[in-house]
Amino acid sequence: MATSSLQKAIELVTTATEEDKAGKYETALTYYDQAISYFIHAIKYEAQGDKQKETIRSKCTTYLNRYEQIKKFLKEGKDKKPVKDGGKDSKDSDSDEDADKKKLQDKLSGAIVMEKPNVKWSDIAGLETAKEALKEAVILPIKFPQLFTGTPSSSQSLIHWYLVVLAVIAFIFTLLAIPEPLRRQAWVVNKKRGVKNVEIRDEGNHFHVDTNNIVVSLEEFSQEKVIILISNKGSGNRKPWRGILLFGPPGTGKSYIAKAVATEADNSTFFSVSSSDLMSKWLGESEKLVKNLFALAREHKPSIIFIDEIDSLCSSRSDNESESARRVKTEFMVQMQGVGMNNDGILVLGATNIPWILDAAIRRRFEKRIYIPLPEANARKDMFRLDVGRNNNNLTDNDYKMLAERTEGYSGYDINILVKDALMQPVRRVQSATHFKYVSGPSRKDPSVIVHDLLTPCSPGDRGAMPMSWLDVPGDKLAEPILTMQDMMRSLATVKPTVNNADLTKLEQFKNDFGQEG
Incomplete structure (x- = not known):
């Protein structure tokens, strides 16, 4: 009975917010009313300590305010949907959303490692492959950005765009010298392929368009010369790793390696988080914390997000898990994938002792999976x-x-x-x-x-x-x-x-299937 009222209140308020979002305000009002009663009962008889009472009271006040807004709206019978903050306009709502975002980011700011742990690469015995992979993913992109086309310097970006403009101008003038049928087909090929290397060359009585080594025959043409339309031989594919998973038996130095990364990665922001930093009992807050963690990392990039014991946050999805846990995993995958967002300059570094329970989609997002074995x-x-x-x-x-x-x-x-x-x-x-x-x-x-x-x-x-x-x-x-x-x-x-042999056997099998030696 220790948490029955609080648990019931959370269930009721979850239903209330769903009905509220669906526009079923009368039903939502009933659920809000019942939830508030349970919250009050939990504050009086079940909360342990002033801190827990204050936390429940704060949430209860939020839902009580929403209850009053809906009640007023239904009484006045307005067609306008009730806004969430005392009837304020959308600008005020946006400012409140910004305040909520700032509150969440302030909570996560404690995960930023301000003081360097003072652990050097030389302090780590062995694990040369793991150290080289992390230098490749973290240190080199910061020191030599020109090596990685995904992270060019500002001067290189200007030169790159300048050359692109010149190439486009040359492309247009060259096309004007080609007969109309050939010109149309050249345009079509170039547009369809979306290529960086386009070349029309003479081979006997046939001209070909070479698009990244894909040769497309156009038609017979008597003009005997080679016309280079665009030639940009930069690969454009060399980018730093965005996700590295360190797995192995407990006590082999996975977290210690992360400390070395935090020490050696000058001019970068290091976030050290665990599942307790990202999980909340309040509906919808956990996925917001995940989203804001990555938003904070983008604001402070280059940045490294280290998640210790990541298996507690991203285990395999199942029918038996809660809806909130599933939403957190989904949000984490979306943020790691970086769809619609720029994740350049962000490395997610995970560590686990039991990698086989990670969700397959999460495992895929860790591009390198490095086994940290027992020391030789x-x-x-x-x-x-x-x-x-x-x-x-x-x-x-x-x-x-x-x-x-x-x-x-x-x-x-x-x-x-x-x-x-x-x-x-x-x-x-x-x-x-x-x-x-x-x-x-x-x-x-x-x-x-x-x-x-x-x-x-x-x-x-x-x-x-x-x-x-x-x-x-x-x-x-x-x-x-x-x-x-x-x-x-x-x-x-x-x-x-x-460490026992059974655990080592599982880890070796995972390494053979998905990972590499560290």
Whole structure:
């Protein structure tokens, strides 16, 4: 019963808005009236906390205002359709729509990553294919726009149009020199093909129109010369990728790669969103959030939209799912396709652990689908080095190699957890020690000065061992124990991998069917 009144109110107001849009105002009025009663009951008896009460009260007020407008309209018996904001004209309605749009975009503005995560490409071990694909999709189009005909610079655009105008003028004058029957057919061919390469050439007694390597015979013609009408050899098809899907086992660095993109993509806007940023319990608001997310990305382009765990937002459509979830997926597909909109300069970067549940239409819109596998031995070795970092240790290159060999099946996250646990082993030695001894080391107050009164845990049989616990050691007199290979092996015995073979088999199958190696 905890949410029964609120759920009933939402169902009633959904029906009310549908009847309202259909112009059935009397029916809509009845449903609005019932919905408002349930909203009030939910505010009084079911809402938990002031924030939830305020949210419900705000929505209730909106529907109450609409209820009063319809009631007034029916009472006055006007033929004019009631407007939504106190009887204001369309200009006021437009301004209110702009206000709603601004409100939604303000909500999404929190998804913009303002501060760079400071993750470099060099911080990512392995995954060279994935890094190269992202450089190709993000970094190169920003640095060298002339390489991508889909994103020309402003000066190139002016030169391009200037050449097009000259070519059209030359085309017209050349056609005037061709007999009328041939001229008409040349016009028809050029118009039908919509081509960029058009050439009429002599081959014996026949002239041909060459349109992008499609040769069309016109008629016999005795004039012996080659007439080039238009020649524009630019391919016009090289454009940056608009959608890249990163898939693989959990903990392999998909989100970490996204952080590197946010760091390395200078002069671009990075949006990091999840399903919770885009989903709303209010009718119609979720798809508006999706639409406004892409509108915001177009305003700030070049931009990157990173959606982590995209499977929670774009799973396969089914008969059992709610209508609102279906509308969100449809809106997402429309925005990614970019029909009627300019999506140049926008990259959608998705990440998922279970790509096989993605809707097929969504999968198609991710032009590159890159598998982020479990790290290989060399990558694991580099990960151990990166995670140990500057912590005091005596590990050798052979130690790192041995650790890499013994962690087959571990993800990058598993290795990170293993190293974290190993770094706690010296702390545990301090905590459990029953004897300490004096050693030499840098002073805590002045590291350039070597002192000889630091204490470190030791075995009872060590020379100079003194029975004492860590509680007896002064805070500035403890010498930090170093991380050893024994510490790493002790943690290796307790930290297990989190990925099983069944998941890997499914991911490998998806890679073979739809993806590529990362």
